Amino acid sequence: xxxxxxxxxxxxxxxxxxxxxxxxxxxxxxxxxxxxxxxxxxxxxxxxxxxxxxxxxxxxxxxxxxxxxxxxxxxxxxxxxxxxxxxxxxxxxxxxxxxxxxxxxxxxxxx
Numbered sequence: 001x002x003x004x005x006x007x008x009x010x011x012x013x014x015x016x017x018x019x020x021x022x023x024x025x026x027x028x029x030x031x032x033x034x035x036x037x038x039x040x041x042x043x044x045x046x047x048x049x050x051x052x053x054x055x056x057x058x059x060x061x062x063x064x065x066x067x068x069x070x071x072x073x074x075x076x077x078x079x080x081x082x083x084x085x086x087x088x089x090x091x092x093x094x095x096x097x098x099x100x101x102x103x104x105x106x107x108x109x110x111x
Contacts, residue, residue: 043096073105
């Protein structure tokens with residue numbers, strides 16, 4: 001039986017340290033707010049953690065409550081097809097609840 005202290009052993013020399021996710025800067029187009037936007041966190045969650053009250057409902061890309069315009073920057077999605085049309089994507093609309101930043105971004109609310 002293992003000793004309880006074994007459960008908290010430090011990693012050996014062959015362990016690779018976890019790297020922190022890249023953190024971008026997100027801001028609102030009107031200049032009213034800016035916040036850190038980690039690459040591994042949807043923009044909506046990052047905004048909420050910064051104390052902003054962004055519109056949201058489903059948090060899975062289907063209800064479109066959070067839709068906004070990506071005025072600057074790049075995002076990626078981890079779902080195959082978020083709830084925006086081809087035309088909306090071409091115009092720069094995103095769903096922050098499922099959009100992860102790939103650069104600094106500027107979001108435009110309201111539509």
